[in-house]
Amino acid sequence: MLSRTADCLFWLGRYTERAANVARGLSVTLRLASLSSELGAELDAWRSLLVASGCAPGFDAKHAETTQENVVDFLVRDPDNLSGIIPCFSAARHNARTVRTALTVDMWGALNDSWNQIRTAEFQGERLPGFLEWVRERVLLFNGAAQDTMLRGEPWLFVQLGTALERADNTARLLDVKHGLLGRASQDTVEYGQWQAILQSVSALRAYHWVYRDRLEAAKIAELLILRPELPRSLVACFGRVVEVLERIAAGQGGRRGECHRLAGELHARLAYGRIDDILEGGLHAFLTDMIGRTARLGSEIEAFYIRA
Amino acid sequence: MVRAFDEMRQGPEGPVRGAYAEVAAWLARTPLEELEAKRAEAELLFRRIGITFAVYGEGGDPERLIPFDIIPRVLGRTEWERLSTGLAQRVRALNAFLADCYGPQEILKAGRIPARLVTGNDLFRQEMLDFTPPGGVYTHIAGIDLVRTGPDEFYVLEDNARTPSGVSYMLENREAMLRLFPKLVARHRLLPVNRYPEDLLATLKAAAPERAGPDPTVVVLTPGSFNSAYYEHCFLADEMGVEVVEGADLFVENEVVFMRTTAGPRRVDVIYRRIDDDFLDPLAFRPDSLLGVPGLMAAYRAGNVALCNAPGCGIADDKAVYPYVPEMIRFYLGEEPKLANVPTYLCEREEDRAYVLDHLHELVVKLAQGSGGYGMMIGPHATAAERAEFAARIRARPGDYIAQPTLALSTVPTLCASGIAPRHVDLRPFVLSTKDEVRIVPGGLTRVALREGSLVVNSSQGGGTKDTWVLENDPSPSTQPC
Secondary structure (H helix, E strand, O other): OEHHHHHHHHHHHHHHHHHHHHHHHHHHHHHHHHHOOOOOHHHHHHHHHHHHOOOHHHHHHHOOOOOHHHHHHHHHOOOOOOOOHHHHHHHHHHHHHHOHHHOOHHHHHHHHHHHHHHOOOOOOHHHHHHHHHHHHHHHHHHHHHHHHHOOOOHHHHHHHHHHHHHHHHHHHHHHHHOHHHHOOOOOOHHHHHHHHHHHHHOOOHHHHHHHHOOOOOHHHHHHHHHHOOOOOOOHHHHHHHHHHHHHHHHHHOOOOOOHHHHHHHHHHHHHHOOOHHHHHHHOHHHHHHHHHHHHHHHHHHHHHHHHOO | OOOOOEOOEOOOOOOEEHHHHHHHHHHHHOOHHHHHHHHHHHHHHHHHHOOOEEOOOOOOOOEEOOOEEEEEEEEOHHHHHHHHHHHHHHHHHHHHHHHHHOOOOHHHHOOOOOHHHHOOOOOOOHHHOOOOOHHHOOOOEEEEEEEEOOOOOEEEEEEEOOOOOOHHHHHHHHHHHHHHOHHHHHOOOEOOOOOHHHHHHHHHHHOOOHHHOOOOOEEEEOOOOOOOOHHHHHHHHHHHOOEEEOHHHEEEEOOEEEEEEOOEEEEOOEEEEOOOHHHHOOOOOOOOOOOOOOOHHHHHHOOOOEEEOOOOOHHHHOOOOHHHHHHHHHHHHOOOOOOEEOOOEEOOOHHHHHHHHHOHHHEEEEEOOOOOOOOOEEHHHOOHHHHHHHHHHHHHOHHHEEEEEOOOOOEEEEEEOOEEEEEEEEEEOEEEEOOOOEEEOOOOEEEEEOOOOOOOOOHHHOEEEEEEEEEOOOOOOEEOOO
């Protein structure tokens, strides 16, 4: 496959996933902000979302004040923020159009319809929860169309690669939003509500109860989202998928491998054989920061090997 | 202007020509509302497939649909075979002419064509001198525009020897007709058009350098998604099962062309290029071109890659060279032309210019190197001010203009806002050439001028298209109206 096509498909996977993840991040923050007990604490929630999503510098360059409305506008609409929901849809559609023949009609339809609707959608105030839900549904529709209709060749694998890598990055960032909360045990009801919100944001609250059949505990939440392979959005599951996809691409090319294969394998092994106590002992924030950095490096290595070689 | 020849029938009560017997009967028994519903369905179909043609510089949505008319244009077997033989003859002569002009230049030495029209032409490529492309073919894919003025009167209006477009519409139009009117199609025995992609791939493979072996790597080179014919580039690549690439996807190393793939560099043997000569290679032609591939011409001249069509074909389809094509046929093939040219006045000839300036009200004036219906004037439809403007332009730059009589282009019934009415058409068959043979898919692209009385069929000027049917057998000569 042409490197340019791979590039478009890889980023198509990343942009669609990112749009949904920003929506997830906004949803959990909305919930956390409404749960705050202290006056002014809800603004901290919006602030930590900006920091965790890596958007704080861009935001501060444009806004003097951190308010819900400003943050939402920046993360949803602002064309200067390339990680915003609407800019992500726009970039995804552009990529899809460039490699139109590599996509199925259903994938294109899901994306094109979303793009046509999102341009005029309202998302502030009361509309926000409904809008965020809609964004998640549209991305689920796109992923479902890909899953159901796409030929299992290299094009499919590159979309999957983009999705899995972006998802890993997002889970690490979401955890990082409230790493302080998960680093200690607590019986505070407010904190309990906050834990629930974090799990809900990765569609994992029910999953927690199925896996642990117990009350929420900080260490177990961290373990579920980082180390449990059963949860499709856990770090270990995402990297497992990255390794699997990279191996399938290599198999299709007569075993040709590069640094990205080694790095992905190393990352996955670390998670597959890691223990949550060790991670928490070393500090959750430090661990997550390291994971986010390695995920970014893996992305660059994949591009260096397959796309910009 | 004389009344145009209608390909279905002369006048509302006149006899229906044989080839149209079934179509006329269908039109007579189908209520207008039903036809209109079918037209809406066709539009939906084309929009869903995403067949668009980009029109720039006019504001509005640049991604436009070319209007498709659901009433087919029908040709009989004998009619088509006459055209087909004439087309093959003409394209053979054009290829011989190109080989000659970039080689011994015998036709120029013999004084049969003025040398300045060829070697002094902007489209003449010095880079092609003393070099023979693989197989000696220059224009592998040619589109020859034909018009008709009577039952047996066909003329070549112009040749397109560089990068003719429109063939995807020919194929999609047939698909649309098969989906919308299976019964009507079934009442005819039509010669199929859907082998075009296969023929094209075979033509491109045959153009490959010898060392490429039996299965050369073919790509379609596009200027990118902003080009008006981008849809067609992707469509053809997809149908042939080859990659559609942009300049940046290719690179040249040691005079060998590679494309960048996920599995590493892959050698390319044949490039069906849909970008103009000027933009092919910034090292050889326009240095500011970002669309092309640096070093491509060197690789081509080294015999490591084939370009289809060859650079420099512009001298064969230039409108100032066009009047000499019949001469080429006599010179290279020793035959009389089977397809006539439209009489053409070259404004740079003093005698012709005087005639043109005196008869602007009845002539069509065109830019010698223009295309797409831009920069032309149709005398009988022009205002006095427009004619005065063109007269001034012709006096200022006579070499840039040619003129032809305004032909009464034939008409075919067309579904218009006001019902079914005759509209003028032309025909662009696509001619594929290898060193051994010439292949033409029966029919071609019929373009129709949708505005009443308009003679301009170009899609960039609001023209539409029709499916073109060639019957497997000749029809009986004519039937009575139904």
